[in-house]
Amino acid sequence: MLAKLEPTIPAVLLRLQGVSYRAGSTLILDDVSLSLDSGPRTILMGPNGSGKTTLLKLAMGLIDPSAGSIETSPHLRAAFVFQRPVMLRRSVAENVAFVRTAARLPFDTQTVVRLLTVVGLRDLADRPARKLSGGEQQRLAIARALAREPALIFLDEPTASLDPASTKAIEDVVVSVAASGVKIVMSTHDIGQARRLASDVVFLVKGRVVEHASGPAFFAAPATDAAKRFLAGELVI
Amino acid sequence: MVRVVNVFLERVLDGTGAFDLLISGNATLFAIVRLSLIVTLAATALAGLIGLPLGAVVALTRFPGRNALVVVLNGLMGLPPVVAGLAIFLLLSRTGPLGSLGLLFTPTAMIIAQAVLITPIIAALARQVIEDLWAEYRDELTAIGVGPAQRVTTLLWDARFSLVTILLAGFGRAAAEVGAVMIVGGNIDGFTRVMTTTIALETSKGNLALAISLGLVLIAIIMAVNAFAWGVRQWAERHAG
Numbered sequence: 158m159l160a161k162l163e164p165t166i167p168a169v170l171l172r173l174q175g176v177s178y179r180a181g182s183t184l185i186l187d188d189v190s191l192s193l194d195s196g197p198r199t200i201l202m203g204p205n206g207s208g209k210t211t212l213l214k215l216a217m218g219l220i221d222p223s224a225g226s227i228e229t230s231p232h233l234r235a236a237f238v239f240q241r242p243v244m245l246r247r248s249v250a251e252n253v254a255f256v257r258t259a260a261r262l263p264f265d266t267q268t269v270v271r272l273l274t275v276v277g278l279r280d281l282a283d284r285p286a287r288k289l290s291g292g293e294q295q296r297l298a299i300a301r302a303l304a305r306e307p308a309l310i311f312l313d314e315p316t317a318s319l320d321p322a323s324t325k326a327i328e329d330v331v332v333s334v335a336a337s338g339v340k341i342v343m344s345t346h347d348i349g350q351a352r353r354l355a356s357d358v359v360f361l362v363k364g365r366v367v368e369h370a371s372g373p374a375f376f377a378a379p380a381t382d383a384a385k386r387f388l389a390g391e392l393v394i
Numbered sequence: 395m396v397r398v399v400n401v402f403l404e405r406v407l408d409g410t411g412a413f414d415l416l417i418s419g420n421a422t423l424f425a426i427v428r429l430s431l432i433v434t435l436a437a438t439a440l441a442g443l444i445g446l447p448l449g450a451v452v453a454l455t456r457f458p459g460r461n462a463l464v465v466v467l468n469g470l471m472g473l474p475p476v477v478a479g480l481a482i483f484l485l486l487s488r489t490g491p492l493g494s495l496g497l498l499f500t501p502t503a504m505i506i507a508q509a510v511l512i513t514p515i516i517a518a519l520a521r522q523v524i525e526d527l528w529a530e531y532r533d534e535l536t537a538i539g540v541g542p543a544q545r546v547t548t549l550l551w552d553a554r555f556s557l558v559t560i561l562l563a564g565f566g567r568a569a570a571e572v573g574a575v576m577i578v579g580g581n582i583d584g585f586t587r588v589m590t591t592t593i594a595l596e597t598s599k600g601n602l603a604l605a606i607s608l609g610l611v612l613i614a615i616i617m618a619v620n621a622f623a624w625g626v627r628q629w630a631e632r633h634a635g
Contacts, residue, residue: 219533219536219537237533237537239534239537243530243531243533245531246552246554246634247551255548256538259538259539259544260538260539285633285634287634301538305538
């Protein structure tokens with residue numbers, strides 16, 4: 158369960174201690190310990206099935222760990238962007254307004270327009286959200302996340318299955334949001350994207366964190382054989 | 395085929411005077427149609443007010459006996475109207491627990507009977523629709539921080555087009571019902587006589603003109619309701635995604 162960190166270490170937003178997650182008889186995450194500070198962009202990397210999505214869901218509190226503990230800094234407000242976000246059956250603007258209402262935050266038209274402007278969807282405010290393209294839906298999901306005024310946003314492979322133009326649009330939004338002071342924790346198995354975005358990299362293999370280093374250090378000199386092989390384009394199973 | 399239709403029109407509609415009744419704006423006929431619509435619309439509204447939230451709550455909550463309740467709701471979708479009518483008759487009859495209300499043989503009793511019949515249909519179908527939608531929305535709404543009460547309203551709203559179709563299905567079932575309203579309404583001329591009970595009575599008396607004309611009106615209403623339901627879905631797919 159989520160607990161609150163003591164306010165003596167304000168730079169640490171999130172701390173996982175000995176976290177494991179088991180689905181039936183399958184161990185998805187195995188004894189993960191990890192601290193994430195308020196630096197800009199943490200990228201979770203690893204091959205498919207390494208436990209990235211599960212780790213993000215545990216950190217967000219969407220699922221409970223089978224063992225271990227997850228602590229967050231006091232009053233931390235987080236948001237989550239799913240790989241395939243669900244669009245509510247209403248307009249783009251109403252999707253954003255819905256989140257403001259759910260978060261009990263004041264909202265007006267200007268706030269909604271400002272958030273849609275950040276993600277480049279201002280002109281589509283009245284369009285049914287389910288009629289947007291995949292990339293536009295993902296940007297709307299980020300606008301909804303921002304509507305919660307979070308200190309931390311988890312993004313689970315937000316550009317998987319998007320075309321390069323849509324991917325660039327999402328990456329630009331991520332960089333812009335991080336520059337505004339919001340902590341980004343994003344999973345990807347796209348090495349190029351990780352290079353472009355990572356301030357620090359958490360590398361997972363088979364449910365274990367095998368490496369946590371700054372982005373430049375990780376890509377220049379990975380410390381583990383698994384990371385070296387992954388960056389070389391080999392299959393890491 | 396054309397010949398069959400022509401013969402039908404000539405012998406059944408013209409021959410019985412059903413067309414004349416429809417075209418002439420017969421006051422008795424339209425009073426019966428009016429009462430039928432009032433009773434069925436009120437019953438559908440009542441069943442919707444009970445059935446939709448009930449279906450949503452059952453879909454979104456886990457409690458002891460939930461599975462049994464789901465089975466009961468599904469089973470009651472096939473509740474025989476005469477059995478429902480008999481149960482309500484016993485409740486509302488002078489010696490029954492609600493006899494003091496004096497509702498037996500009134501349109502109100504007929505509304506209750508129809509509502510009892512279609513509430514399980516609306517609740518069971520709504521439960522399935524909302525449960526499916528919840529499976530899709532669960533993680534997203536949880537991440538957004540939507541509380542239990544708002545989950546219900548959000549899912550009811552986002553399932554609105556499917557739920558309208560369910561309500562219209564309930565309306566169609568109620569409009570076509572005869573056994574329960576016959577028992578609790580008494581089929582009193584000018585007071586509780588509705589289309590279905592009139593058709594049954596007039597056919598037995600050999601007065602086919604009124605029976606056929608009411609049958610045509612009933613079919614037209616049900617077809618219109620289904621056309622509306624289809625239109626709603628088409629519109630929803632185009633405009634709401």
